[in-house]
Amino acid sequence: MKIFGSGGLRGLEAYQTGILISDKGYVLTAWSYVLDAEGTRVVTDAGERFEAKLVGHDSKLEIAVLKIEAEGLQHFNIEAAVEAKPGTRIRALTNCYGVATGDEPVSVQQGAVVAVTKFDARRGKWKVPFDGKVLILDAITSNPGAAGGVVTTLDGLPVALIGKESRDNRTGAWLNYAVPFSELGDAVQRILSGKQQQQRQISSRRSSEPMGPELLGFSLVPDVVGRTPPFVDSVFIDGVAAEAGILPDDLIVDINGIATASCRDVARLLGQIDRDEPVKLTLQRGSTFVSVKLSLVKSAAGN
Amino acid sequence: MIRFAFVLISIIQAWLVAAVLCCGQSAEYSQAIDAAIEYAQRSVVQIETIGGVAEAGQLPVLGPFSGTVVEESGLILTASFCLKHDPASIFVRLSGKEQDKRYLAGIVAKDESRHLTLLKIDCDEPLVAAVFGNGQPEQGSRCIAVGKYFDRQWANVSVGVVSATGRIWNRAVQTDCKVSRQNYGGPLVGIDGKAMGILVPASPGSTDVSAGAQWYDSGIGFAAVVDPKSAAFARLAAGERLRSGLLGVKFEGSDPNDDPATVAFCLPTSPAGKAGIVEGDTIVAIDSEVVSRIGQFKHAIGPRYENEIVKVTVERDSQNREFDVELAGEIDPYLRPEFGFQVRGVTVAAVVPDSPCAEKVQPGDVIESVGPSEVTDFKSLQSATSKTIAGTTLEIVVERDGETLKLEVQPRNFAASPPADLPGPIGSEKAEVVGLEMAGSANVCFAIVPQQDGESKEEMPLMVWLPTPGPVLQEDLVAKLKPLCLKWNVVVLVPQSLDSESWMPDDIESIVASIEKLSGSASLSLDRSRIAIAGKGTGGEMALLTGFSQRSKFSGVGLIDGQLGARLPSFENLPSQPMQVLVFSKAGLDAAGELAREEFEKAGFPFALNPAAMGQEMETTFRWVWFLNRL
CATH class of the missing domain: 2.30.42.10 (PDZ domain)
Structure with missing residues (x-):
């Protein structure tokens, strides 16, 4: 169904999409500024308008549940949602670009699931906090107003909820994605049961006492271009790195299994690790790979 | 309530109709797609890079991309676009049991015609080489774009159809699958799981490896056609850089769909010239393919590589002659x-x-x-x-x-700078300012026409001067230009932009019309071999565009303190269409300008940059126009 609320200024659309998830008038939609205003309106495909009340939301999953005073409407049973895999043919039902007006049904698109993967996206410069499982779609669903729409199988069974417009964190390309209902079920139940949103501990990305190359006893080559390859410049005598056998000109390939494409990546990843945690580095030395484990704690104990 | 249900039901009904039409085979069809993905993804690897050059002004594009194993020994093809940043190291990640293992990859060679790079890894695990389909896929048939961007175990896929074959001058298959960094370097496969080509960004209008990347979510995608069993691939695998094969002929016709492929020019040092093809020959066949238009010629030559030998049939004096021509990767430019x-x-x-x-x-x-x-x-x-x-x-x-x-x-x-030590004309004493009313336009163009003394009137050169858009202060401009018109006996025509704020491509037509109108006046005879168009700032940029859009009208373009660019129409340098470029830039050329200058010089256009001291720009421009037709 079509949802209308605040927005409409400076390129912000004042509409999005939602789906009925029970015969009691509960509507699942995306948590966005559209719901900011009092008097959010929900319009069915038959053109019937309802004032909607916000029941609750989950800001990390970016979903919200609204309630309209209507019973017995046909709805999606998201508990019976279907899991999809790459290649699964799907349909997407959204109010993209607000094309559907009055008593018109929302727009249907057809496509296939590209991948099932962890979400890694940004809006503008900001990384989206949600990093759970999503379906990437090859239908162009990442459109204004599409958030809160539903992805179904070809025979109409619910699969996933379309999220807000986001770009791939690594390539900057628009991502067409949807969050599987299996990921949303618990949060929806919690909202429906009237419990407050759990104050999820959104783990701080920055450690209080961050690790750094100098602490580990080595330095990187000067970071001159945006993508300077992370070569070890020098290894300090008596440092942890020297002990572990790191040599100058080693290239840092990954840290704790996460690929490091540049000096900046190394600085950022080490910054997320606490000083008392061990660090596993993979190094490229000539044409071979070397794995080393470094720990400040062990070294302190050893001394 | 009922209404909502009704429409939901109507949607379901629509699906049912679709189901009846296509889903009789739906389950089978899904299975076929699954099987194709399963079959194809065994040959797809994930590739990571470290380091490299970030492009200025762009968010760095990081993250892995895909590659397609083409030989079990460890040969992997990927899209050159993904290696554009010239990384310090390239790693290949496999999906087998040792999936965390990295293999250091070396670049074997690049196929510049298809925008592909061949990588080699030394691998102790058995690799599965992609199986390539035989023959051309059918337009409209199902295909799947396969990549390993998100995961190295499970492929990501986009399902679509073959939109066309023979694209990008016969080098690529086009598909409506979403082709992007999510699958560049992976294969486009048919429903049988066999590869049709390797996914790359591409555009018919450009040879740049990034061209076409902006179409990633448009339903326009390409797979470069390769055949690992071909002789060309063997050359690539042996480490040879593969470039497009060029014949080295130029055509005068401007419509590739209409004009016959009649050779307007070919250098004796070009492959065609060496083989004995001369200007005036009309190419009627390449190997056994009949060529009746320029476009067919481009399609016939497009997929060929450097050093390949083609049989060119030409018609000369109503007789067909055959020449075996060895194609070159680079053609000497025509230098005047x-x-x-x-x-x-x-x-x-x-x-x-x-x-x-x-x-x-x-x-x-x-x-x-x-x-x-x-x-x-x-x-x-x-x-x-x-x-x-x-x-x-x-x-x-x-x-x-x-x-x-x-x-x-x-x-x-040809020396691009106008000869400095050569006396100009005697000059005139009087000049008339003529208003030219253009039909259908409120704008009044004007011209400054020197009045020659005596009986024998010489044909005079013409300089079209494009002012800054907006209202033109005619008196000021006349005061500035008239002394030079008199000294150099050059007619100056000043057209005005239709839009009061900017020059638009539509203005080209009215500029040309104003020249025709001026030359139509009985008292004036223009020297058609000395017509130049010039301007300052945006006027100069417009002059550049107009001059290169109307090559038969102009033989010189002048740009004073404007942005130099080489993305111009009709950039072919032909002996029959002389064109000189004169550029003044107080601040010197910026990076884009330098690139453009290289393009002009590579194409062989006489190109003069700041040929005189500052303050002498206009004087030198008039001198340049006067000597524009020297030989």
Whole structure:
């Protein structure tokens, strides 16, 4: 169904999409500024308008549940949602670009699931906090107003909820994605049961006492271009790195299994690790790979 | 309530209709797609890079991309676009049991024609090479774009159809699958799981490896067609850089869909020239493919590589002749030769000091022949001189005081700067400012026309001067330009932009119309071989666009303190369409301008940058126009 609320200024659309998830008038939609205003309106495909009340939301999953005073409407049973895999043919039902007006049904698109993967996206410069499982779609669903729409199988069974417009964190390309209902079920139940949103501990990305190359006893080559390859410049005598056998000109390939494409990546990843945690580095030395484990704690104990 | 249900039901009904139409085979069809993905993804690997150059002003594009195993020994093809940043190291990640293992990859060679890079890894695990389909896929048939961007175990896929074959001059298959960094380097496979090509960004209008990348979510995607069993692939695997094969012929026709492939020019050093093809030959077949238009020629040559031999059939004097031509990867540009004289008709009017003809040819000489070509008028003289090759010695026959003289001359590369030590015309004393009302436009163009004294009126050169858009202060402009018009006997035409704020491509038509209107006036005779278009700032940028859009009208373009760019129409340098470029830039060229200059010089256009001191721009521009048709 079509949802209308605040927005409409400076390129912000004042509409999005939602789906009925029970015969009691509960509507699942995306948590966005559209719901900011009092008097959010929900319009069915038959053109019937309802004032909607916000029941609750989950800001990390970016979903919200609204309630309209209507019973017995046909709805999606998201508990019976279907899991999809790459290649699964799907349909997407959204109010993209607000094309559907009055008593018109929302727009249907057809496509296939590209991948099932962890979400890694940004809006503008900001990384989206949600990093759970999503379906990437090859239908162009990442459109204004599409958030809160539903992805179904070809025979109409619910699969996933379309999220807000986001770009791939690594390539900057628009991502067409949807969050599987299996990921949303618990949060929806919690909202429906009237419990407050759990104050999820959104783990701080920055450690209080961050690790750094100098602490580990080595330095990187000067970071001159945006993508300077992370070569070890020098290894300090008596440092942890020297002990572990790191040599100058080693290239840092990954840290704790996460690929490091540049000096900046190394600085950022080490910054997320606490000083008392061990660090596993993979190094490229000539044409071979070397794995080393470094720990400040062990070294302190050893001394 | 009922209404909502009704519409939901109506949607479901629509699905049911679709189901009846196509889903009779739906389960089978899904299975087929699953099987194809399963089959194809075994040959797809994930590739990571470390380091490299980030492009200025762009968010760095990081993250892995895909590659397709083409030989079990460890040969992997990927899209050159993904290695554009020139990384310090390239790693291949496999999906087998040792999936955390990295293999260091080396670049074997690049296929510049298809925008592909061949990588090699030394691998102890068995690799599965992709199986390539035989023959051309059918337009409209199902296909799947396969990549390993998100995960190295499970492929990501986009399902679609073959939109067309023979795209990008017969080098690629087009698909409506979403082709992007999510699958560049992976294969496009059919429902049988066999590869049709390797996914790359591509665009028919550009040879840049990034061209077409902006279409990632548009439903326009390409897979470069390769055949690992071909001789060309063997060359690539042996480490040879593969470039597109070029014949080295130029056509005069502008409509590739209509005009026959009649050779307008080919350098004797080009593959075609070496094989014996000459201008005037019409190409009628390449190997056994019939060619009746320029477009067919481009499709026939498009997929071929450097050093391949093609059989070219040409029609010459109503007879077909066959030539075996070895294609080249690079063609010498056509460089305009300079003899160093200016003529009226075929009579020498001035000789450039220190030029090849200095102290050999004299003013007043009547030229009778250049090399093997007899000349009778300016056109035939221009044609004969422009087709000679700089540095080769040839004979010019002139008549001087009733005597016939044979002179040996070695033309040089055309000097772009106007000759400094050569006196100009006598000049005029009066000039008339003529208003030109253009039909259908409120704008009034005007022209400054020098009034020549005496009976014999010479044809005068014309400079079209494009002012800054907006209302033109005619008096100021006339005051500035008139003294130079008088001194150099050059007619100046000042058109105005239709839009009061900017020059638009639509203005080109009205600029050309204003020239025709001016030359139509009875009292004026223009020298068609000396028409230039110039301007300052945005006016100069418009002059560049107009000049290169109307190559037959203009033989010179002048840009003063504007942004130099080389993305221009009709950028082909032909002997029959002389074009010189004059650029003044107080601040010097910026990075984009430098790139553009390289493009102009690579194409062989005489290109002069700041040929005179600052403050002398206009004076030098008029001098340049006066000597524009020197040979």
